[in-house]
Amino acid sequence: MSEQSKSPQAPDRTPRVVIAGAGMAGVQTAVALREQGWRGAITLLGDEPHQPYDRPPLSKAVLLGKADGATLDVDFPGLGIDLRLGCRATALRPADRLVETDQGPVRYDYAVLATGAAPVRLPGTEGLSGVHLLRTLDDAERLRPELAGRRRIVVVGAGWIGAEFATAAREAGCEVTVVEAADRPLAGALPPEVARYMAGWYGDAGAELRTGVAVASVAPGAVTLADGTVLPADTVVVGIGARPATAWLAGSGVALSPVDGSVLADERLHTSVPGVYAVGDCASFPSARYGTRLLVHHWDNALQGPRAVAENIARGEAEGVVYDPVPYFWSEQFGRFVQYAGYHGDADELVWRGDPAGAAWSVLWLRRADGPDAVAGAGRLVALLAVGRPRDLAQGRRLIERGALLDRERAADATVPLKAAVR
Ligand SMILES: Cc1cc2nc3c(=O)[nH]c(=O)nc-3n(C[C@H](O)[C@H](O)[C@H](O)COP(=O)(O)OP(=O)(O)OC[C@H]3O[C@@H](n4cnc5c(N)ncnc54)[C@H](O)[C@@H]3O)c2cc1C
Structure with missing residues (x-):
């Protein structure tokens, strides 16, 4: 039931922060708000059905069955956080200070956009059986039996996720081929003289790495490369990047990057719309330290950014903080x-x-x-x-x-x- 329909005569005027997205950034924002002394209401909307969880273990322990999940250890009721699972934010209406959801509108005084990123799909593979992404707990749970069954696996993309997945699949005893269109792994992140040493790690672990060749097509049981090679594959895992999940903000007035679709936040993680902040994988911000706008898709940014947002909301921007971190991430591979x-x-x-x-x-x-x-x-x-x-x-x-x-x-x-x- 929407708040509006609950008590139309006496609307609830408790100051309210509505956070869209219950991943690491959304959850940390809610927790940090309480740590910063925010006494108003906090509503946390998450479209997944699961209790909020952490993603890094998904490409590591969870895949191998060494951990069942990575539920975040947060006492939501104890902190007075109204966590609504299976609830998707569908639009932002700043004129009325409402977040529209598939379960009705929610009024906000402040809104925090924390909808993360969605993995990029390989064209033509949507709905194809045997083709997987690795972003969610459900994805990891679908992939776990593929590893346990020691299937022949083709991984598309030798980025961080591709390398971690290949590591787990080799550990499980699968036959693994990794296909990368660039001439080296991690081409978007590291220069050739560094990445070439990482290329060797694949072979050492018994995985085949094919660089400089794109995937032409995927059919059940086989991946065909642009050079005509056909790779038999029981399972295909696509790890070719992720894009900010911001399509739902179309028409809201929140400025988005025409380049990568990220919310264009300012140095305090405030968006172009009053009272609306953005944080985590969905938002980019200007870095004075590095003299450029950064879009960071790493865990530490989803931990630190929320602290800045919470401070700016709870104390007001005059006393708040500028967010200009030294980005950090880790990866466990081979x-x-x-x-x-x-x-x-x-x-x-x-x-x-x-x-x-x-x-x-x-x-x-x-x-x-x-x-x-x-x-x-x-x-x-x-x-x-x-x-x-x-x-x-x-x-x-x-x-x-x-x-x-x-x-x-x-x-x-x-x-x-x-x-x-x-x-
Ligand atoms: C498999 C995997 C392994 C990783 N390993 C590492 C690692 O080793 N080291 C590292 O530094 N980083 C790692 N990362 C990156 C790190 O996990 C992310 O940077 C971090 O999860 C970002 O948090 P977020 O809350 O911004 O976004 P997300 O974690 O994507 O959370 C956003 C949430 O919002 C939900 N949502 C989206 N749209 C809506 C909507 N309209 N309404 C309501 N809810 C919505 C999503 O379903 C999701 O639950 C990994 C990521 C993945 C996928």
């Missing part, structure tokens, strides 16, 4: 713990720490200052990739936050702690 912090550009200088053919190494990206600020033999640390070197990551992340200048030679020496390379 027996390695891979972590990345920061943001690098093509012009940044790449510095190796350790042997990339070995088990543990890092890569740093240093930005050289120009003109009078230039320091010979040094650069500002802007990003870092650590493979099996969590200490580098922990120290590097703090150094990036501080904008520390590193001595190039010392930074390249893997026996020197990163913090000791500061100029």
Whole structure:
């Protein structure tokens, strides 16, 4: 029943935050609001039927049956959060301060858009049996028996999800071929000189990696590549990226990026519509730190962003905060713990720490200052990739936050702690 129809004569005027999307970002926003002292109502709308859960375990323990799920440990009733599961936000009507849902309208004083991202489908495969995505708990549960049955699997896309899925499938004993249209894995994230070492990880784990070739078509039992190769496949898993789930905002006045469909939030994660914020995988924000707009599809952003949104709502923007994080993520693939912090550009200088053919190494990206600020033999640390070197990551992340200048030679020496390379 909608709120409006509950008590039309005496409308409920308790200040209310309505959060659309009950994933990590939505749930954390609700929790952080209470931590920040928000005393008004909180309504959390989630279109999935399950209790809110975490996604990273889906491509790891959940796939292998080592964990049943990853339910977030939050006492919603205890925190006074009105969690409505199986409830889809269908439109935002700012003129009336309403979120329309498939169960009726919900009035808001503040709205938070946290609808995440939806995986990109391979054209022509919708509804085709044996073709899977990996985004939701239901997806992971559908894939679990495929792994347990040791099926022949073709993974489309050698990004983070493709690599993690291939890792789990090999661990389960499946025959795995990964097809990637670019000339290397993680082409959108890492430069060729780094990614080429990761390409070797597939073969070492017994998975076949085919790069530089696109999928031409998928039919039950087979994937045909653009070069004519036919790969037998009992199961096909598509991991070719995700797009912000923002179609429901069409016509609302909330500005969306024409490039990637993300909600164009400002530096406080406020949208173009008064009282409406956006956070997590669905929103991009301007980063003064990196001088560009960032769209981050990683867990840490869905944890940190909500704290900023909650502060801005609970305290008011005059006392609130600007959100300008050092992005961070991790991935577990082929027996390695891979972590990345920061943001690098093509012009940044790449510095190796350790042997990339070995088990543990890092890569740093240093930005050289120009003109009078230039320091010979040094650069500002802007990003870092650590493979099996969590200490580098922990120290590097703090150094990036501080904008520390590193001595190039010392930074390249893997026996020197990163913090000791500061100029
Ligand atoms: C399989 C997998 C593994 C991952 N592993 C890692 C990892 O190892 N490390 C890492 O850093 N990151 C990882 N990530 C990324 C990380 O999980 C995401 O960045 C994070 O989940 C984003 O949270 P979110 O709340 O913004 O979006 P989501 O988690 O997508 O949550 C959004 C929720 O909103 C719901 N929704 C959508 N539209 C509507 C609507 N109109 N009305 C109501 N509800 C709606 C969705 O169904 C969903 O439940 C992984 C992601 C996946 C899919």
